[in-house]
Amino acid sequence: MSLTTPPHFDEFEVSVFGPGRGECILVHLGYNEWCMIDSCIGSGRSVPAAVEYLREIGQASLQGVLLVLATHWHDDHIGGIADCLREFTNAKFACSTALGHEQFLTLVQLQTKSLQGNSGVDEFGKVLNVLRERRLGEINSSKVAPIFAIQDRPLMHREDPGRAFSATITALSPSDVTVRLALNKIAELMPRTNQPQRRITNRPPNESSVVLMIEVGDRRALLGADLEHSGQLGEGWLAILNSSQLKHRPAQIFKVPHHGSPNADCPEVWEGLLIPDPIAVLTPFTPGRGLPQERDISRLKTRTTNLLCTAEPKVRLPKRDDKVVEKKLKNRKRIAVDGKLGHVRVRWPVNDETAAPSIELFNGAYQV
């Protein structure tokens, strides 16, 4: 099927884009209603991947986006999310409860007066500006107040008389314990008086990431964000396993958490929250040693035969025309940050129980 063909009104779609500046998941909830989880911009592009895609499949889709959710504030997840929110005028914004705390907002305000760029905190500042424009302009004023995600909170439920099936988005994290941990981490990031101004860079762990279960009819997707498996009760994946009421409704599609990293791998999730042999989608992360590593791929292949990846983890470094510069750079240890943006698309009719999901791979995405 062509990339530009829109989904049928009764098709569940999970489109995963990555790794540009960030990563992004678009979910079609049926009846041209969409939600977007995180955001990314392809290398050398200015328009977020989700906006480009929805424009390609039909301008009406832009108005169909009802929810934009940031799983956490790291810039490898939310590049261009404010531009998306501005474009999706019917969408509400959602994020972790921890990010609604005044201490985080103070951090955002300080950052907006200091070094800009390359920090997810900047992007949050832009999101607040979009919400402020809506409030002050009295446009979409019902779409101003964010929805704060916490464990087991339903974020959206669609069940109209005109719908043949319902659609529900439920936050499975963060737990109360992880919100407290995240707030401690935010407090550590607060600058002290006279401390030189610096950028706020990504800091592990990703304990307050928002994991989602999206149910459209009987089709379900578990979106793992960057949630880690600390092994502590009440934190990370164990908190979800201990409280989830969804064990009897396992998901068929899984967005593998934290780019396949071993620190996010929890075998009980595969046994308790997913069907056997689910469709699993990975987005690589190029900085550092890169994720997933070969051993991560091997481990994941023991869990499912349907492992898909949006792009190769290794990215080619840009060449410079200046030979002197290129010669100097050869002596440096360098890694490209933004990879080639690939796209995995899974579509699955909701009304037809016998229908199989169709998997399509674009721009270098591949089956592992």
Added chain:
Amino acid sequence: MQDTSSTGQLLKADTLGESYRQVDTSKFKIGHELSAGTRQSLPQTTLPQEMPANEREFLTYVTRPTPKPHRPRSASILRPRQIWEGTVVECENGSFLARVTDKTNPANTDELVTFELEEVSPEDKKLVQPGASFYWTIGVESSPAGQIQNIDRVIFRRLPGWSASSVRAAEREAKEIAQLLFSE
């Protein structure tokens, strides 16, 4: 050192008419070896007494040096071939990892680059902390004596510290944002 008299002539010759162009300046001692920043102490131009007053006035004007930016004699000239802005991501074991953004060609993807702490000048070393910002330049430096050297240089930005009042202002704004945006 430059002969600024010719620079001065170019300023006015086009606007003052043909008669001035016909003046044979080679007869006159109108050139000076001028150092930048010495405009105030410029010696008077020596002009022949037989020269008409208006020409004398003009040549005095045109030989006045145009102001030059102050540059000490010892300064080297750096011609950058490539500039990045970097942010320190982590520091360990005498090196640091930084995310760099290409300022020469912004279409290029950001890169993570490892630098040795030894590449940083001693007075900048204390600035190497996660989140710190610096400029990385690859270029050519010409010394006053004309020697040329390829350089690969990291210079950290010295940004002001956060004041107590700016932190308090941010806290106040955060409260206002919460009141404005977080209720229906």
